Amino acid sequence: MLFFVARRLLYLVPVLIAVSVLTFVIASLLPGDLAYVILGDQATPENIAALRHDMGLDQPIWLRYLGWLWHILQGDFGRSFRTGQTVLQAVSERIPVSFELMILAELIGLAIGVPLAIACAAKAGSAFDRFMTGSAFGMLSVPTFLSAILLIYLFAVELRLLPATGYVPFTEDPVANLRFMVLPALTLGLAEWPGIMRVLRSDMIAALQEDYIALAKAKGLKPSRILFVHALKPSSLTLVTITGINIGRLIGGAVIVESIFALPGIGRLLVGAIYTRDLIILQGVVLLVAAGFVIMNFIVDMLYALLDPRIRHGHA
Amino acid sequence: MATLELSLEEEGTTPVRRRQLGMLFWIAAGWMVLVFAVAIFADLLPLPSPTDMDMLERRAPISAEHWLGTDGLGRDELSRLIYGARISLIVGLCAPMIGVTIGGALGMLAGYFRGRFESFVVGSMDVLLAFPPLILALAVTAYLGQSIFNLTCILGVLGIPAFMRVSRAATLSLARREFVIAAQALGATHARILLRELLPNVMLPLLAFFLLGVAVTIVVEGSLSFLGLGVPPPISSWGSMIGEGRESLDVAPMLAFIPAIAMFLTVLAFNLIGDTMRALTDPRQGAL
Amino acid sequence: MSGALLSVENVMVDLPTPRGNLRAVDHVDLAVGAGRTLGIVGESGCGKTMLSRAILQLLPKKAKLSGRVMFDGQDLTGLSAEKLRKLRGRSLAVVFQDPMTSLNPVLTIGTQLIETIQEHLELDLAQARQRSIELLAAVGIPAPEQRLAQYPHQLSGGMRQRVAIAVALSCEPQLLIADEPTTALDVTIQAQILDLLAREQQRRHMAMIIITHDLGVVAGRTDEVAVMYAGRVVERAPTPALFKRMRMPYTEALLAALPKLDVAPHTPLPAISGRPPDPTRPLKGCSFSPRCRYSAGRCTTEKPQLSPAETQEHVYACFHPIAAGAGA
Numbered sequence: 001m002l003f004f005v006a007r008r009l010l011y012l013v014p015v016l017i018a019v020s021v022l023t024f025v026i027a028s029l030l031p032g033d034l035a036y037v038i039l040g041d042q043a044t045p046e047n048i049a050a051l052r053h054d055m056g057l058d059q060p061i062w063l064r065y066l067g068w069l070w071h072i073l074q075g076d077f078g079r080s081f082r083t084g085q086t087v088l089q090a091v092s093e094r095i096p097v098s099f100e101l102m103i104l105a106e107l108i109g110l111a112i113g114v115p116l117a118i119a120c121a122a123k124a125g126s127a128f129d130r131f132m133t134g135s136a137f138g139m140l141s142v143p144t145f146l147s148a149i150l151l152i153y154l155f156a157v158e159l160r161l162l163p164a165t166g167y168v169p170f171t172e173d174p175v176a177n178l179r180f181m182v183l184p185a186l187t188l189g190l191a192e193w194p195g196i197m198r199v200l201r202s203d204m205i206a207a208l209q210e211d212y213i214a215l216a217k218a219k220g221l222k223p224s225r226i227l228f229v230h231a232l233k234p235s236s237l238t239l240v241t242i243t244g245i246n247i248g249r250l251i252g253g254a255v256i257v258e259s260i261f262a263l264p265g266i267g268r269l270l271v272g273a274i275y276t277r278d279l280i281i282l283q284g285v286v287l288l289v290a291a292g293f294v295i296m297n298f299i300v301d302m303l304y305a306l307l308d309p310r311i312r313h314g315h316a
Numbered sequence: 317m318a319t320l321e322l323s324l325e326e327e328g329t330t331p332v333r334r335r336q337l338g339m340l341f342w343i344a345a346g347w348m349v350l351v352f353a354v355a356i357f358a359d360l361l362p363l364p365s366p367t368d369m370d371m372l373e374r375r376a377p378i379s380a381e382h383w384l385g386t387d388g389l390g391r392d393e394l395s396r397l398i399y400g401a402r403i404s405l406i407v408g409l410c411a412p413m414i415g416v417t418i419g420g421a422l423g424m425l426a427g428y429f430r431g432r433f434e435s436f437v438v439g440s441m442d443v444l445l446a447f448p449p450l451i452l453a454l455a456v457t458a459y460l461g462q463s464i465f466n467l468t469c470i471l472g473v474l475g476i477p478a479f480m481r482v483s484r485a486a487t488l489s490l491a492r493r494e495f496v497i498a499a500q501a502l503g504a505t506h507a508r509i510l511l512r513e514l515l516p517n518v519m520l521p522l523l524a525f526f527l528l529g530v531a532v533t534i535v536v537e538g539s540l541s542f543l544g545l546g547v548p549p550p551i552s553s554w555g556s557m558i559g560e561g562r563e564s565l566d567v568a569p570m571l572a573f574i575p576a577i578a579m580f581l582t583v584l585a586f587n588l589i590g591d592t593m594r595a596l597t598d599p600r601q602g603a604l
Numbered sequence: 605m606s607g608a609l610l611s612v613e614n615v616m617v618d619l620p621t622p623r624g625n626l627r628a629v630d631h632v633d634l635a636v637g638a639g640r641t642l643g644i645v646g647e648s649g650c651g652k653t654m655l656s657r658a659i660l661q662l663l664p665k666k667a668k669l670s671g672r673v674m675f676d677g678q679d680l681t682g683l684s685a686e687k688l689r690k691l692r693g694r695s696l697a698v699v700f701q702d703p704m705t706s707l708n709p710v711l712t713i714g715t716q717l718i719e720t721i722q723e724h725l726e727l728d729l730a731q732a733r734q735r736s737i738e739l740l741a742a743v744g745i746p747a748p749e750q751r752l753a754q755y756p757h758q759l760s761g762g763m764r765q766r767v768a769i770a771v772a773l774s775c776e777p778q779l780l781i782a783d784e785p786t787t788a789l790d791v792t793i794q795a796q797i798l799d800l801l802a803r804e805q806q807r808r809h810m811a812m813i814i815i816t817h818d819l820g821v822v823a824g825r826t827d828e829v830a831v832m833y834a835g836r837v838v839e840r841a842p843t844p845a846l847f848k849r850m851r852m853p854y855t856e857a858l859l860a861a862l863p864k865l866d867v868a869p870h871t872p873l874p875a876i877s878g879r880p881p882d883p884t885r886p887l888k889g890c891s892f893s894p895r896c897r898y899s900a901g902r903c904t905t906e907k908p909q910l911s912p913a914e915t916q917e918h919v920y921a922c923f924h925p926i927a928a929g930a931g932a
Binding site: 023026138145152252273277293 | 569
């Protein structure tokens with residue numbers, strides 16, 4: 001087990017380095033460069049040359065990369081030349097919003113997906129099962145921004161039950177915070193449940209064919225115990241994997257949802273930085289999100305190993 | 317939201333369900349033919365220009381002149397819808413084409429030659445997968461500038477890892493089969509084995525996956541355009557139409573819903589056809 | 605057959621397949637008295653496992669069962685799901701072939717034992733735990749207390765089968781069905797497991813059905829043997845009588861296919877030539893006739909019925925039974 005963790009950790013290092021290189025190279029692709037963006041159209045070539053020199057932009061790219069990496073390793077991700085905020089400040093202010101959104105969304109997705117998967121697996125092939133699998137398939141074809149618009153139209157425009165945009169921190173007013181969060185989280189959750197349901201359902205159907213289910217029946221166990229303990233527990237490992245795979249989708253979805261519902265999260269920070277061409281923020285956020293994503297995936301892998309007794313005891 | 321991670325697709329398709337998909341399959345194919353036809357022949361259709369504004373006829377209702385009314389700037393909705401289909405299909409087809417070509421080739425080479433090359437390819441793909449796809453697409457468009465060409469390239473590159481996995485998995489399972497070993501024993505060159513023996517067999521799962529990739533690309537293009545970061549205005553795209561329609565959701569919800577329905581049906585059609593083909597061609601379930 | 609604990613009466617199992625109807629079990633009559641043991645022997649695909657599932661009422665959903673399965677005075681085929689559930693694990697227990705797949709990989713051995721005990725017996729957790737430890741000790745598992753917290757993959761195959769037997773014995777069943785209990789195990793372990801089953805059967809005075817493809821398994825460990833071929837019982841006899849003088853050529857062929865310790869090494873092992881008939885295309889005559897060296901005359905046109913030999917207990921279905929002294 002320890003060896004397994006160590007090997008995975010060691011693999012993280014080259015991936016993270018490659019991620020930083022890629023981020024840096026993409027940022028350097030900009031036609032014209034940072035100095036041009038900062039000084040604007042009116043800048044004289046001399047001014048630009050001077051600023052380029054001040055910022056070290058006239059150095060070769062690998063030297064600039066190493067300098068950038070050196071600062072990052074010291075915790076300095078740079079500072080927005082528009083707001084003066086550091087990248088870390090901006091990100092840490094907004095991360096709770098995105099986390100709350102993603103966790104609520106995943107909970108909604110699980111709350112819809114898991115019971116449906118169990119019900120469908122228990123009655124595999126029935127009319128209910130076919131209807132739900134069909135619906136899940138249909139839902140997979142609904143882009144997040146479509147369900148967002150439908151929900152806004154239904155709950156904010158027609159029924160006037162919930163606010164369409166806005167945000168209050170949870171610490172200030174939990175009820176208002178949740179009212180603002182319901183629609184965004186529901187939007188993302190609606191995109192999550194079909195994947196959860198489809199995978200868990202087919203996994204449980206496979207589990208229900210196993211010999212140990214036949215033995216559980218032959219032991220005279222209650223059908224509910226067979227379904228929820230003997231079939232669901234082996235399949236629940238899949239849930240961890242799905243959750244891991246969903247993180248990437250959730251982050252992408254959060255960008256869209258935060259923009260639509262005007263939530264001050266990481267996604268909106270990123271989109272805002274693109275609109276205002278705030279390249280330092282953009283570069284820093286992309287790097288942090290990618291690094292965070294890699295580390296989250298690592299944690300999910302470890303969690304999976306921890307939960308599966310076969311891997312936990314070194315039979316991986 | 318669907319992204320470029322399609323590896324989760326797997327389903328115990330029972331014979332009963334497959335037969336039912338049969339009817340849906342033909343409806344989906346019919347819709348796809350319709351969308352393709354209007355997109356290809358848009359210039360020949362008697363349509364008003366999709367970019368001509370008419371400030372006197374903003375948000376006009378459905379009429380003989382404007383079959384689906386006009387948008388917030390008085391542009392003909394039907395015309396924008398049809399030209400939008402063009403964008404969705406161009407980006408939706410070209411981007412996975414890049415993915416299927418590069419990813420498919422890399423996957424076959426990795427699966428056939430194994431060794432260091434395989435480790436390198438798989439490792440590089442892990443790096444590409446380390447970025448949440450939409451974030452990478454956003455960042456790159458922000459730096460390179462918005463254009464259909466840039467958008468297509470980025471979405472294409474983002475699709476490479478998924479296609480690589482499909483083609484590598486298929487190659488791995490095929491490379492040990494008798495017909496490949498027989499060809500090797502007969503002294504066939506690597507190029508000949510790859511092109512004549514393996515490619516025809518890897519092609520089918522890749523094609524099925526290609527259709528699913530089209531659906532995903534249309535969604536991602538739509539998302540970017542919806543945020544105003546995809547196709548540059550004034551070109552009409554379903555995503556940007558929905559984004560513009562969102563502003564007038566309270567007065568003219570149809571402006572958002574019409575392109576939304578068109579997009580949903582098209583994505584669903586590609587998903588349905590792709591999924592049916594995958595169920596028919598996938599040699600091993602869960603081989604991805 | 606009156607007074608038997610279990611009697612299988614005219615049981616047929618039909619399975620719909622894409623290639624047509626498959627009659628997996630064909631007009632089978634069997635009986636086991638309380639405390640007695642019955643061996644069911646046959647090649648794979650002869651319907652012996654389907655028969656055991658039919659007794660347990662655990663057939664696949666689309667399978668059709670006809671006939672009666674009388675257990676302790678009631679017909680199992682007519683029982684409600686709830687009544688069956690109360691019976692299974694309590695009075696009617698089973699040990700499956702492969703202990704690698706029949707124990708749940710993500711539940712501890714303790715959980716799998718205790719859940720069975722608590723389902724059927726009025727015991728609290730501590731008592732059920734104590735009983736589990738005693739059961740594991742009884743089936744010969746060392747350090748039983750530590751085993752409760754372990755998972756199946758932490759045990760060897762033989763140990764796992766012992767656990768499966770402990771689970772089956774946990775509620776003192778009246779009948780234990782052991783479906784190929786040793787097939788998936790190492791040869792060296794097989795005898796140990798069979799001896800364990802025999803010992804526990806005698807100690808607990810329960811009836812037992814051993815299902816196997818190996819005539820050697822039932823010899824000396826059963827009171828009666830039924831040989832099955834293509835879904836039918838083709839010979840049934842008290843074990844000593846059968847081994848003394850078998851009538852059915854198929855039984856003889858099965859016995860000849862057993863590896864023997866007293867022949868020289870590298871002697872070719874006689875195998876039964878050919879394959880069992882396609883069960884979706886039943887033959888008009890005796891199902892064994894295409895592979896039978898005695899086959900002649902009406903063997904291919906008429907189905908032989910079970911008829912008694914010297915005693916009523918020994919029955920066989922053959923037109924050309926092996927003559928006295930000609931058998932093995």
